[in-house]
Structures are given as structure tokens and as C-alpha cells.
Amino acid sequence: MLLPLILSLAASAQSAQQVGTLIVAHGGDSVWNAAVIRQTNDVQTGGPVRIALLMGEGAPAHRFQSVVDTLVAAGASTVVVVPFLVSSYGGHYEQIRYLVGATDSLTPSMREHLTMSGIERPRARVPLLLTRSLDDAPELEQILVDRAVAQTSTAREQALFLIGHGPNSDEDEAAWMANLRPLAERVRARAGFRDARVGLMLDDAPKAVRAEAVQRIRELITLQAQLTGRPVIVVPLLIARGEVSATKVPADLAGLPIVYSGSALTPHPQLARWVERRVKETVSQPR
Numbered sequence: 001m002l003l004p005l006i007l008s009l010a011a012s013a014q015s016a017q018q019v020g021t022l023i024v025a026h027g028g029d030s031v032w033n034a035a036v037i038r039q040t041n042d043v044q045t046g047g048p049v050r051i052a053l054l055m056g057e058g059a060p061a062h063r064f065q066s067v068v069d070t071l072v073a074a075g076a077s078t079v080v081v082v083p084f085l086v087s088s089y090g091g092h093y094e095q096i097r098y099l100v101g102a103t104d105s106l107t108p109s110m111r112e113h114l115t116m117s118g119i120e121r122p123r124a125r126v127p128l129l130l131t132r133s134l135d136d137a138p139e140l141e142q143i144l145v146d147r148a149v150a151q152t153s154t155a156r157e158q159a160l161f162l163i164g165h166g167p168n169s170d171e172d173e174a175a176w177m178a179n180l181r182p183l184a185e186r187v188r189a190r191a192g193f194r195d196a197r198v199g200l201m202l203d204d205a206p207k208a209v210r211a212e213a214v215q216r217i218r219e220l221i222t223l224q225a226q227l228t229g230r231p232v233i234v235v236p237l238l239i240a241r242g243e244v245s246a247t248k249v250p251a252d253l254a255g256l257p258i259v260y261s262g263s264a265l266t267p268h269p270q271l272a273r274w275v276e277r278r279v280k281e282t283v284s285q286p287r
Contacts, residue, residue, distance in 0.1 A: 020076025166200030
């Protein structure tokens with residue numbers, strides 16, 4: 001009886017090792033990259049886990065095609081690709097769709113970004129299964145609740161504002177907001193805030209478009225402060241701390257009555273649980 005059990009356990013372990021996980025992040029400066037890499041080190045899927053970066057100073061050492069090769073060398077016969085992005089709508093998600101072969105269409109600027117970092121489709125012939133980004137994941141909801149309540153002991157008397165980077169196109173912005181508005185309401189209800197709103201700063205948009213987006217955010221926060229008579233709790237919808245959270249958001253919101261710590265989504269244990277769930281759901285789907 002013992003030998004069949006041992007063989008069964010060994011077979012299960014071997015099967016688990018055949019699934020590799022490739023987490024794909026935007027990439028930033030050394031501090032941003034280090035935070036994301038530390039977070040992905042907590043992911044336990046039963047198989048090899050690696051990270052690729054789409055741009056920035058760390059991209060040459062973490063190119064998509066090279067990381068796929070590394071996973072295959074580690075025994076992976078299938079690779080689940082998990083975009084470590086806030087939303088599944090926008091240029092960077094399309095880059096990942098291109099890399100896994102889900103589309104042949106990329107805007108010239110998104111294709112140029114890949115070329116500049118030496119990133120191309122992998123030559124390894126293994127299935128690449130793409131998941132969704134964070135979008136409206138329950139794990140993201142929990143992280144935002146934790147970030148928000150850490151900044152106040154009087155949530156019921158205050159308002160909450162979630163501020164994100166945002167995409168470039170109007171269509172993608174609408175898709176972001178379709179996920180984020182209900183998410184903001186769930187966070188408000190769980191954390192007990194009087195009001196909650198969300199806005200996107202459209203950081204990569206043309207100057208005039210970005211300025212209008214920031215003005216709209218400032219007006220919403222001003223109205224929230226007038227409603228409550230208290231400073232507004234501002235939480236960034238950003239993967240890791242970097243220039244946007246440390247410099248741009250404070251500059252955009254300068255002079256407003258806010259409480260802002262700049263804490264990003266990383267580090268948080270729920271991010272590792274989110275990756276693990278995405279992988280488990282993907283490999284369990286019939287193909």
C-alpha cells in the first residue's frame with residue numbers, strides 16, 4: 001500500500017513542476033524593481049516562478065523570451081503568464097498579449113518599447129497561457145482596505161480617493177473605470193468610509209489631456225473634503241513605490257486637504273495569493 005502512495009505523490013509533484021509561472025511587470029528604477037521582485041519571491045505555485053520586466057533599467061536582465069527559456073530549463077512544459085498590472089486594458093497588457101501570440105497587432109510606440117529593451121517572442125515551443133491583470137480582484141480589494149484604514153482611525157467621518165496611473169485611450173480608460181468604480185465602493189463599504197471616489201491621472205497622455213484629468217481629480221477631492229469637513233484619505237493604485245507615487249502624485253495634489261502616505265500595492269501578502277489563484281484557475285481550465 002505504501003509504494004503506490006509514494007508513486008502517486010511523486011507523480012503529483014512531477015506534474016506540478018511542469019507548470020511554470022511567468023510574472024510580467026512594467027519595470028521601473030532599481031527601487032521599484034526590487035520591491036516587485038521581492039514580492040514575487042513569495043509566490044508558491046508548486047512549480048518554478050520567474051519575473052520578466054517590460055522596460056526600464058532591469059529589462060535587459062529580465063527579458064520575456066529569456067525568462068521563458070529559464071522556466072523550460074527548470075522543467076516547465078506549460079507557462080502561465082501573469083501580468084503584474086493594475087488593469088488588463090492598455091498598451092502594456094497588449095504587449096504581453098503580443099508576446100504570448102494572442103495578437104499580432106501593436107501600436108508603433110508599444111512595439112518600439114519592446115525593441116528598445118531587446119524583448120521579443122520566445123522561441124521555446126511551450127504553451128503560454130495568459131491570465132488577467134489585477135482588475136477587480138478580491139485580493140486587490142483587501143490590499144486597498146488595508147492601505148486605507150492604516151491612514152485613519154475615523155474612516156466613518158472621512159472620504160477615500162483612489163488614484164491610478166491610467167491608460168492612454170478613452171476606450172481603455174472606460175474599461176479601467178468599469179472595474180475601479182465598483183471596487184472603490186466595495187472598499188468604502190468594508191472600511192466604513194463616508195464616501196469613495198476613483199480617478200486616473202493619465203500620466204502618459206498628452207500634456208493637455210493629463211492636465212484635464214488631474215484637474216478633475218482635484219475637483220473631486222475638494223468636493224469630498226467639503227462634504228466631510230475632514231482631510232481626504234488618498235491611496236495610490238500603483239504596483240510599487242517610484243517616481244509617480246513619490247513625486248508626481250504629491251505635486252498633482254499639492255495644496256489639497258489630504259492624507260497621503262504614498263504606500264503602493266507592494267509589499268502585501270495578498271499579491272502572492274492573487275498570483276497563485278490566477279495560476280490555479282488557468283491550469284484547471286479545459287484546453
